[in-house]
Each structure stands twice: as C-alpha cells, then as structure tokens.
Amino acid sequence: MFGRRRRAEEERATAVSKPVSGEESSASARTTGPWDGQDDYPEGERVDLGGLRLPVGPGFEIQLSMTGDQIDGAIVLVEESALQLHAFAAPRRSGIWDEVRAELAxxxxxxxxxxxEQDGPFGAELAARVPAQGQASQGAQQGPQPVRYLGVDGPRWFLRAVISGRAAVDPSAAGxxxxxxxxxxxxxxxxxMPPxxxxxxxxxxxARQAMEQHAAEQAGRQDDLRPFERGPEISEIR
Known part of the structure; x- marks a missing residue:
C-alpha cells in the first residue's frame, strides 16, 4: 500500500516538473532576444513604439513605415546599413517562419x-540579391543589391528582420x-489577432507631444495673423 502511494507521489512530482505546453517550454528556454514583453529581459535604453521596443545606440536613426494610416514597421539606419523590423501575430503553438521564408524565396x-538559405545567428535565414528599385530606368547600372532576411518565432508573434546595405555582406557592420x-x-x-x-x-x-505642440503653435500663429479669417489648410502627403 505504501509502495503504491510512494510511486503515485513520485509520478505526480515528475509530471509537475515537465513543461505543460510548447509555449511555456519556449519561454523557459529563451536565453537571448528578441524578447517577449513577458520575459525577464535585460534593461537598456529603448524607444517605445508600442508593439516594439527598439534598442538605440550612437548614430542610430529610426524611421517608421506605414500602410495607409497605420504604423506597421520600423527602420533603423546606421551609417551605410539599414534594418527593417515588422512584427506579426502568430499561432499560439506553431511558428510561421518556415512558411514565410519559402514565400520570400x-x-x-x-x-x-x-x-x-543559410544558417545565421537566429537560425535559418535567406541571403538574397535583388534588383535595385528603379534600376530599369537607370539602365541596370547599380546591379543586384544584397539583402538578408531573418525571422524569429516568438510566443504568439513573429518578428521579420531585413538587413540591407553594407551590413548584408560585412560581418562587422552586421553585428x-x-x-x-x-x-x-x-x-x-x-x-x-489572426495569424x-x-x-x-x-x-x-x-514625438507625439512635439507634433501636438507644433500644431498648436502653428494654429496660434494663424489666429494672430488673421483673427477673423479662415487660414490656409495643409494636406498631409505620404
């Protein structure tokens, strides 16, 4: 009787010690970034873009890419290199990088x-050479441009990174x-969110505060110049 009870207790203890899901196993095994917002990630100076928090460094320039009126990606410019980052929703228990990689190819x-396809610091990646934009009108003078496509599957998200410029071929710049x-x-x-x-x-x-302050100052100047007339309207062009 006591032997059966002891074995049952040992089996329960073993079951508790095992991961209960692929998501929890992935989270517990994560030792480097990119990080999930729920991870115990190292502190550092980052730009808060809502869905992404990007580390910043000397000489960095960060731009935002848009689809319609929505900001959907970030671009990090460093000297002669560029990094594009886009984050997407993904299924809870399976990644999508294998599918996306095949589509990109x-x-x-x-x-x-x-x-x-080659092995990179984040696993499988694509090393590509693509025609430069506008190359047809320039007589194909620039030639194909090197690009690296990286992907990382996280818990319910997928991060796609595209490295271009010098960092696509120079390891020191790529680092x-x-x-x-x-x-x-x-x-x-x-x-x-759908995958x-x-x-x-x-x-x-x-940036939001600066834009709001600038808009308020512009409105104030127009009111001072023409207090009883409707001022000119500015249309945003993208």
Whole structure:
C-alpha cells in the first residue's frame, strides 16, 4: 500500500516538473532576444513604439513605415546599413517562419533575384540579391543589391528582420544590427489577432507631444495673423 502511494507521489512530482505546453517550454528556454514583453529581459535604453521596443545606440536613426494610416514597421539606419523590423501575430503553438521564408524565396525569384538559405545567428535565414528599385530606368547600372532576411518565432508573434546595405555582406557592420534584433522587445498584447496580422506601432510619447505642440503653435500663429479669417489648410502627403 505504501509502495503504491510512494510511486503515485513520485509520478505526480515528475509530471509537475515537465513543461505543460510548447509555449511555456519556449519561454523557459529563451536565453537571448528578441524578447517577449513577458520575459525577464535585460534593461537598456529603448524607444517605445508600442508593439516594439527598439534598442538605440550612437548614430542610430529610426524611421517608421506605414500602410495607409497605420504604423506597421520600423527602420533603423546606421551609417551605410539599414534594418527593417515588422512584427506579426502568430499561432499560439506553431511558428510561421518556415512558411514565410519559402514565400520570400519565391518572391525574390519572381522579380529576377537570387536567394540562398543559410544558417545565421537566429537560425535559418535567406541571403538574397535583388534588383535595385528603379534600376530599369537607370539602365541596370547599380546591379543586384544584397539583402538578408531573418525571422524569429516568438510566443504568439513573429518578428521579420531585413538587413540591407553594407551590413548584408560585412560581418562587422552586421553585428550592430543583429544586436538591435537581439535587444528588441515585442509587445504582442492579449487581444485576439489572426495569424500574420501586423502588430500596430505608435509614435513615441516625446514625438507625439512635439507634433501636438507644433500644431498648436502653428494654429496660434494663424489666429494672430488673421483673427477673423479662415487660414490656409495643409494636406498631409505620404
């Protein structure tokens, strides 16, 4: 009787010590970034874009990419290199990088580029050479441009990174942008999202305040110049 009870207790203890899901196993095994917002990630100076928190460094310039009126990606410029980052929702228990990687390879081939799969710091990646934008009108003088496509599957999110410029071929330059990917934090949120839906970003608080202050100052100047007349309207062009 006591032997059976002891064996039952040992089996329960073993079951508790095992991971209960693939998501929890992945989270517990995470030792480097990019990080999930729920991870115990290392502190550092980052720009808060809502869905992404990007590390910053000397000489960094950060731009935002937009689809319609929505901010859906960030671009980090460092000297002669660029890093594009886009975060997407993903299924809870399976990644999508394998599928996305195959799709990217087909797209590169469709525009006349070449692509090779290789091992990188974050696993499988694509090293491609793609026609430069506007190359047809320039008589094909620039030649194919080197690009690296990186992908990381996280818990319910997927982060796609595209490295171009010098860092696509120079390991010393690539290390700076690879560290940006490692230091990035993805804030997925708890709301339901279909797979591959972009995780929306927003302007940093300082930038929003500066834009609001600038708009208020412009409105004040117009009122001072023509207090009883409607001032000119400015249309935003993107």
């Amino acid at each position: 087909r797209e590169v081939a469709a525009v006349g580029g070449t692509v090779t 700076i942008l690879e560290d940006v990917v490692r230091g990035t934090v993805v804030i997925r949120g708890d709301e339901p 591959r839906e972009p995780i929306q970003l927003r302007l940093p608080a300082e």
